[in-house]
Amino acid sequence: NAGVTQTPKFQVLKTGQSMTLQCAQDMNHNSMYWYRQDPGMGLRLIYYSASEGTTDKGEVPNGYNVSRLNKREFSLRLESAAPSQTSVYFCASSVAGGSTEAFFGQGTRLTVV
Amino acid sequence: GQQVMQIPQYQHVQEGEDFTTYCNSSTTLSNIQWYKQRPGRHPVFKIQLVKSGEVKKQKRLTFQFGEAKKNSSLHITATQTTDVGTYFCAAYNDMRFGAGTRLTVKP
Numbered sequence: 001n002a003g004v005t006q007t008p009k010f011q012v013l014k015t016g017q018s019m020t021l022q023c024a025q026d027m028n029h030n031s032m033y034w035y036r037q038d039p040g041m042g043l044r045l046i047y048y049s050a051s052e053g054t055t056d057k058g059e060v061p062n063g064y065n066v067s068r069l070n071k072r073e074f075s076l077r078l079e080s081a082a083p084s085q086t087s088v089y090f091c092a093s094s095v096a097g098g099s100t101e102a103f104f105g106q107g108t109r110l111t112v113v
Numbered sequence: 114g115q116q117v118m119q120i121p122q123y124q125h126v127q128e129g130e131d132f133t134t135y136c137n138s139s140t141t142l143s144n145i146q147w148y149k150q151r152p153g154r155h156p157v158f159k160i161q162l163v164k165s166g167e168v169k170k171q172k173r174l175t176f177q178f179g180e181a182k183k184n185s186s187l188h189i190t191a192t193q194t195t196d197v198g199t200y201f202c203a204a205y206n207d208m209r210f211g212a213g214t215r216l217t218v219k220p
Contacts, residue, residue, distance in 0.1 A: 043201065097205070
């Protein structure tokens with residue numbers, strides 16, 4: 001039982017490059033989330049998907065796009081990476097919104113140079 | 114969305130001392146969840162509180178939800194080195210997290 005799987009685990013990008021962070025869960029959860037974590041800033045919500053076919057902006061959506069490909073997969077895309085996007089990115093999922101516990105992936109450490 | 118303020122930001126204790134972190138909101142919360150994140154790892158769910166005045170215990174950890182459902186606390190009795198990490202609260206709505214309290218324990 002893998003839970004929430006994120007790929008890649010580490011990535012270095014040059015400013016202006018694009019990339020997609022992948023996330024998949026095998027728990028049949030309805031809701032999925034993308035967070036970024038910076039030192040001293042806690043976890044900040046980028047985008048979330050309450051259910052398959054819907055996506056909504058969180059606290060810090062600028063510079064990112066998301067796709068809920070199906071119930072299992074929720075990807076995060078950086079179209080033109082900037083050094084300010086250097087962070088650790090976590091994907092999470094839950095059965096139904098914030099009323100049930102969230103399960104997190106192992107994280108992607110992204111550095112933009 | 115609902116904002117939660119968490120204090121203190123950092124806490125350093127001697128092993129065996131108690132530790133408390135607080136989560137405060139200006140609005141009434143539907144529920145509150147607590148997570149623990151060990152250094153270099155991902156956050157892991159600890160507990161959810163739903164009812165006004167609710168108190169739940171997990172061994173040396175005690176979680177409380179305020180009567181007005183605007184604040185919550187996590188208290189650890191007699192800390193151990195295994196308690197090291199950052200403790201986050203998260204408010205229902207769209208799963209926004211507090212900034213966390215980073216706990217370090219000196220053996």
